[in-house]
Amino acid sequence: MNRKFVMAHAWLTGGAALRSNWLYMVTGMGFPLSLLFIVGVLSEGSLLPYALAGGLISIVASNGIYTMADLGMFKFEYMFKDLIVTTRTSPMDYMFGVMLADFFWSIPSIVLYFVLDIVFHILTPYAFVMTIIVAALVLLATASLGFVLTSLVRHQRFVWAITAMLSLTMMVFPPTFYPYTYLPRDVLWAIAISPTTPAAVLEQGFFGIGPMMWSMLGVLVAETVILFLIAKYLTVWRER
């Protein structure tokens, strides 16, 4: 692995760039915070703990979706991918670099959510640790999915269309802002195809606001591994 590139990419296009582009960071907070507000108001506060627990997953998933959008920009607008293919950097180095750069942009939102979790007394040390693990899995799964899809599309406009669809399927339908027990079991398993569903179910268990469903951990790990392997072996890097 070219760690120098991964760290340089993460820092130069993420951490360092954040200072001069802070407005994007605020924009990134917009969607999860808007849903949090709507859910809080409509449920008169009763679903707020669910929205707070699931909101973290939503932010991490949107991070993965942004990774796809960025990969599209780097491929089609800057021709950066073409530049990188002819270096000693592997596709996985590239994916991790972009993923971690986008993660930098999400850190303020994640911190804000953890602060809100503390304010509303739902965060425990156990929930904190387990949230980090689940979030890391969701991040890897969504970034892998975005990486494969970007390598297959031929124009940036397809990237925007796919990211819009992914936002719906990963952040609105899954129980990231409402109790998963509202859903019939069949529906729950059907939408478990999105990694955010098992992640949200697990989060509700870790935060003690829903029954623990450990089988979803197996689903999340399996999805992450499969998506990562697909990204590693099926991504089009050198054109044929």
Next chain:
Amino acid sequence: MIEADGLRKRYKDGTVALKRVSFRLDKKISAIIGRNGAGKTTLMRILSTQMMPTSGSATINGLDVIKQADEIRKIAVSIPQEARPVDYMPAVDCVKLYLAARGFGSKQAKVSAEKALRTVGLGDSMDKIAYELSGGMKRKVFVAMAIASNADVIFLDEPTTGLDPFSRVEVWSAIRAIKGQVILTTHYMEEAQALSNDVLMIEAGKIFAQGTVDQLLRPFNGLVRVESQRKKGTAYKVGSTWVSYVKKGMAKSLVGKDDIIKPVTLDDLFIKRGVNLES
């Protein structure tokens, strides 16, 4: 040294971009000239290991582009056509990031990036965000990447397309500062004439001429180009204009008052083949 033997590329849609081309490039700066769609970029992408050929073989300093791509990537740099620095990053960070991709450590990357940016005349602008740079400056950022990488072979795909004449001259000057062997594509004949020691002329996926500018223009020795609105003798049509060639000394007596006399350039090799460069 770059050698190609029977390189062919057929895309999935059936387009044959390269038709078994063979050549050798061993001069300091070589130019591959052809109009849009001639196959220049496909050739560059294959040679720089971005793309696999359908058949045939090629080597870069003895390394096979198909089997030894990883080795080639250590010694060769490729700057794609239309590449742009990442808008929200300073120029120096763009170069540092590229050098990190090539395996440079952060300190080494910083020193090399700053030195290269000074070499191409961006010493005062290296901390500017890329979107604040002019078109010429943006292209020079990529030339700085090539210089800083210290590679043996550098591929530049249309490095000055879309730039104003002044910026082009600036980029040419930066290209001359590159130490390794440079292979550039262009459809500007004057660019090839100004920069290269060797010219490869490509049309419809085939190479039809190769040599120094002097060698290629030898068939036109003592001739000038006459552009006219009416056909006179042996003439070639370019758009609505007829082009013919007459001896220098006879030009004034042969041509009409509305005709235009121009010196012969590499354009004329295409014109004589019936290729309309404007199309």
